[in-house]
Structures are given as structure tokens and as C-alpha cells.
Amino acid sequence: MAAIPPRRSFSESARYHAAATQAIAGGVNSNVRLGAPLCFARAAGAHLTDIDGNTYIDYALGMGPAVLGHAHPRVIEAARRSLALGQMYAGQHPAELDLAELVKRLVPSAELVRFGMTGSEMIQAALRVARSHTGRAKIVKFEGHYHGWFDNVLAGAAADAGGDAPRYTAGVLTSGQMQSGVADLLVLPWNSIDALAHLFALHGREVAAVLMEPMMCNTGAILPRPGYLEAARRLCDEHGSVLIFDEVITGFRLGLAGAQGRFGVRPDLSTFAKAVGAGFPLALLAGRADIMSLIGSGRVNHSGTYNSNVMSIAAGIAALEVLAENDGHVMKHIDVAGQALMNGLKELGCKHGLNLQVSGVGAVFNTAFTDQREVHDFASFRCAREDRLNGFLQGLLARGIRPTSRGTWFVSAAHSESDIDATLIAADAALGEIQDLGK
Ligand code: PLP
Numbered sequence: 001m002a003a004i005p006p007r008r009s010f011s012e013s014a015r016y017h018a019a020a021t022q023a024i025a026g027g028v029n030s031n032v033r034l035g036a037p038l039c040f041a042r043a044a045g046a047h048l049t050d051i052d053g054n055t056y057i058d059y060a061l062g063m064g065p066a067v068l069g070h071a072h073p074r075v076i077e078a079a080r081r082s083l084a085l086g087q088m089y090a091g092q093h094p095a096e097l098d099l100a101e102l103v104k105r106l107v108p109s110a111e112l113v114r115f116g117m118t119g120s121e122m123i124q125a126a127l128r129v130a131r132s133h134t135g136r137a138k139i140v141k142f143e144g145h146y147h148g149w150f151d152n153v154l155a156g157a158a159a160d161a162g163g164d165a166p167r168y169t170a171g172v173l174t175s176g177q178m179q180s181g182v183a184d185l186l187v188l189p190w191n192s193i194d195a196l197a198h199l200f201a202l203h204g205r206e207v208a209a210v211l212m213e214p215m216m217c218n219t220g221a222i223l224p225r226p227g228y229l230e231a232a233r234r235l236c237d238e239h240g241s242v243l244i245f246d247e248v249i250t251g252f253r254l255g256l257a258g259a260q261g262r263f264g265v266r267p268d269l270s271t272f273a274k275a276v277g278a279g280f281p282l283a284l285l286a287g288r289a290d291i292m293s294l295i296g297s298g299r300v301n302h303s304g305t306y307n308s309n310v311m312s313i314a315a316g317i318a319a320l321e322v323l324a325e326n327d328g329h330v331m332k333h334i335d336v337a338g339q340a341l342m343n344g345l346k347e348l349g350c351k352h353g354l355n356l357q358v359s360g361v362g363a364v365f366n367t368a369f370t371d372q373r374e375v376h377d378f379a380s381f382r383c384a385r386e387d388r389l390n391g392f393l394q395g396l397l398a399r400g401i402r403p404t405s406r407g408t409w410f411v412s413a414a415h416s417e418s419d420i421d422a423t424l425i426a427a428d429a430a431l432g433e434i435q436d437l438g439k
Pocket of ligand 1: 063117118119120121123146147148149213218246247248249273274
């Protein structure tokens with residue numbers, strides 16, 4: 001018999017949500033949060049507290065940014081001190097150069113950088129400059145990868161929506177989005193060298209850029225197959241296309257040089273956000289000097305009122321300094337803690353006779369219930385059992401453990417051994433509860 005979780009009340013969150021829906025569309029400010037009506041009061045380290053006073057060991061971490069844990073004292077202190085200097089000057093300030101030099105030192109492909117506020121907008125800048133550099137229009141993207149909510153990238157394969165769309169046709173994912181907005185996207189399965197080589201054979205001369213998450217964190221935390229990133233690099237070189245790594249999740253999380261450092265493949269351009277600001281709004285585009293110079297010369301427009309605001313830059317410098325200290329000691333801790341959690345969850349899946357697969361790396365991984373032997377792309381991930389995942393997540397939340405609603409877990413520098421132990425005790429009980437769900 002599974003242990004009965006302690007009773008928790010969510011009445012204040014429910015009251016809040018009812019009031020919020022009268023003032024905020026859907027009661028939330030990002031559609032990703034629809035259907036998750038908890039309201040939070042504060043967060044520190046690895047822990048969150050909601051307005052009913054319930055506490056959680058947090059593995060959502062703001063959907064990734066809080067790589068050092070919530071409210072890391074050095075980041076908060078740097079941001080606090082910056083507030084007295086004013087917030088923005090519509091001009092330069094010395095700290096933005098300090099941060100740029102820090103990024104250049106940590107990420108070898110970052111010959112020049114530009115700062116912004118969100119991952120979505122840096123993706124737009126990357127696509128624009130890639131098109132200017134190549135004089136071509138087409139962008140290759142992959143099923144299950146997310147690159148922000150803007151019209152020209154929010155797309156899956158049209159065939160998935162039914163019908164008999166020609167190969168590689170993109171399909172829009174929200175009402176209000178025009179099919180014309182994705183006309184220059186080519187969408188294909190990720191992690192197949194053959195599929196990418198075939199696309200290049202047909203369309204190589206039209207492809208401005210290949211855009212991908214170098215590890216598919218938005219679907220299943222799926223690693224690139226050996227040789228895949230290298231093949232993408234080679235095909236882009238052969239056809240004069242720009243290789244863009246979207247490191248919004250993986251940057252400063254998979255290592256000090258992101259996924260590109262971990263897997264040893266150098267993109268032409270890359271986008272970073274989330275961890276780089278450790279919770280403050282900060283993003284950046286980095287890449288080859290000859291391509292980035294198109295922005296620098298003014299030929300390609302990249303603008304933004306809030307870009308490089310004083311507080312976000314101060315937070316970014318503090319975050320990267322902490323991450324880089326002692327040869328990346330903090331990043332090693334994150335990987336070790338996350339790996340211990342992954343191993344513990346795998347063992348519990350076996351103990352309960354469940355088809356629990358834990359994929360990814362210590363810093364970001366995913367839990368899914370699937371009989372697929374190898375989950376390597378969007379199609380193989382979609383076979384997973386949603387009822388089991390939802391039951392598991394509900395059981396965890398009832399015990400004060402909070403991964404993301406997709407079953408993705410982010411691990412931070414603040415997660416301690418006792419957090420991991422407490423999480424595994426809760427997971428044991430939550431898995432026990434879903435054993436009876438139909439086979
Ligand atoms: N790219 C990736 C890989 C992401 O995961 C996200 C957001 O989750 C984005 C881009 C968009 O970033 P933002 O939400 O900061 O606009």
C-alpha cells in the first residue's frame with residue numbers, strides 16, 4: 001500500500017485563481033501555465049512556498065532559469081546594488097562589456113554577442129541575420145523543438161495535423177497564426193542524419209539556416225544521437241547554410257559552454273536565455289564575427305528598449321561568475337545531484353514494475369512512461385502514457401515535489417542530498433499509486 005500523503009489545503013490558491021480569471025485572461029500570464037492554478041508566495045534555494053503555506057522542492061525552477069536555485073544571494077545582491085544606478089540609459093554602460101567578455105571567455109563560438117530580454121526575440125534576431133548572411137529564405141526546424149511563441153517558428157509538421165501536406169510543410173500551432181507565416185519553414189524529424197541529408201539534397205541551395213535545440217529539452221530531454229550534431233555541422237558547411245543552436249535551455253546548464261561545449265560541435269550562431277540571468281530577464285545572441293557584424297554595421301536591425309538594462313546585466317555577471325568559479329564546481333554539483341536523482345528514479349521504476357524511462361542529463365532530464373526501446377525523436381516520444389505521467393506528477397505534487405507539468409526536471413546548485421532523498425521517498429509513494437492504472 002502506498003503511503004497516504006499529508007493533507008494539504010489549496011483553498012487560497014483556488015480563491016486567488018477565481019479572482020484572477022476576472023482580471024487576467026485565463027488567470028495566468030503565459031499559456032504554458034493554463035491548467036496549473038497554484039499561486040506562489042516566495043522561493044529560496046531549491047524550495048517554493050505557495051500562498052496556502054505549502055512548501056515544495058522545486059524542479060521547475062521557473063522553467064529552467066534558476067540554475068543556482070531561487071534568489072541566490074550573490075545574484076540578488078548584484079541586482080540590488082545596480083538599482084541605485086538607474087535602470088537604463090538608452091546608451092552603453094561598462095558592465096555590458098564585462099558580461100560580453102565573460103560570455104566570450106566561456107563560449108568559444110561567441111566571437112561577438114548582442115543582449116536582449118527573452119529567448120523568443122533572440123531567435124528572431126538569429127533568423128534575420130542568417131537570412132541576410134546567406135541571401136536565402138528557408139529555415140529548417142525540427143518536430144518537438146520549441147523556439148518561442150512567435151508566428152514564424154511556432155510550428156510542427158503539417159502532416160501531424162492530418163491531411164496530406166507535402167513533405168517538410170510546417171503546420172501552425174495556434175489560432176490566429178497564419179499559414180503564410182510559416183511558409184519558409186521546413187519541418188522534419190530530429191536526430192536522423194538521413195532525413196537531414198535528404199532535405200539538403202532537395203533544398204540545400206534555399207536553406208538559410210538549420211535551427212535546433214542541440215539537446216531536445218522541450219520534448220523528452222532527448223540527447224543527440226552520436227554523430228548527429230557533427231553531421232548537421234557538415235551538411236551546413238557543404239551547402240553554405242548557417243547552423244543555429246538554440247541554447248536557451250542548455251546554455252550555462254549543460255556546462256559552462258552549453259551543449260556546444262558538452263558535445264563538441266561549434267555552431268555559427270547560438271541563442272542563450274534562462275540560466276544566463278539566473279532568474280532575471282536576460283538573453284543573448286552569440287556567434288561568428290562575420291555574421292554578427294551584419295548587425296554591428298546596421299545592415300540587419302536588432303533593437304529593444306530594455307536590451308542590456310542595468311539590473312539584468314548585473315545579475316548576469318554575478319550568475320556567470322558563480323557558475324564559472326573553481327573550474328565550474330557548481331555545474332559539477334548540479335550534474336552529480338541530478339544524476340543521483342535520475343538513477344534513483346530509474347531504480348524505483350523497476351521496483352514498481354513500471355515502464356518509467358528517465359532520459360537526459362543530470363542538469364535537465366525527463367520522466368516518461370513508455371515501452372519504446374529508444375526514445376530519440378518527437379514521434380517516439382509521443383507514444384508515452386500520459387495517464388501514468390499525470391498520475392505520477394499529481395502524486396509528487398501532493399507530497400511537495402514539483403517537476404514541470406511535462407515531466408521535465410531541472411536541477412539546481414541549491415538541491416542538496418537531503419532534497420534528493422526526500423524526492424525519492426515521495427517518488428516511491430507516487431509510483432506505488434499509479435501501479436493500478438490499466439496496462
Ligand atoms: N528556445 C527554447 C529552447 C526555449 O525552451 C524557450 C522557452 O522555453 C524559448 C526559446 C523562448 O524563450 P522565452 O520564453 O524566453 O521567450
